[in-house]
Amino acid sequence: MTKFNLEQLSDIAGFVGAALVDTDSGMALATAGGGSVDLEVAAAGNTEVMRAKRRVASQLNLDDTIEDILITLGKQYHLLRPLQSNEQLFLYVVLDRAKSNLAMARHELKAYESSLDFS
Template structure:
């Protein structure tokens, strides 16, 4: 089992990863982050993706969908953004930004699921 800080290097090893963070969806605050840089403010990404998760959960409730979010994929022109709530604590999620030209989406989703299962917060 790995804690949030130990998980960040594993996330950054995923092919094409340009930034990753673990986020509390109750507050929109990051618990841990790595990568990002000048072109990507991970604090802004964490807050914005918190709203995405909240909106999806609200819609699921309105539709009476008694299910859980496994992951959310947002495809941009140059990037993939993956959001994966923790199975052990759905108030937390992992956010991963990938360079589309360097990433293998199927492998990234597989790796993210594996890393998430090993995470303890």
């Protein structure tokens, strides 16, 4: 796992795990936490979700970009956030639904993205 440090995302309320994912390969470039969630498997699977949504948006000729994709489970939130600074990558974050604040988590992910250095 590379120069990307996802550990600071563990400060998000309800944090379970996170991965920085390459959309082309489905590989996790960096991970943090995870618990019972296999972040490598989740990265690959959620790459398909991201590709499908982008394909549908293109077919609908939407003149817009995806800010994030939310998957709500009974006990967890799964957030997929394409990076504005590098469209080939997205952040995948798992939150404990009972302990998290979804609005704050989305805000913190946006702030985290601005701290990433791709040089």
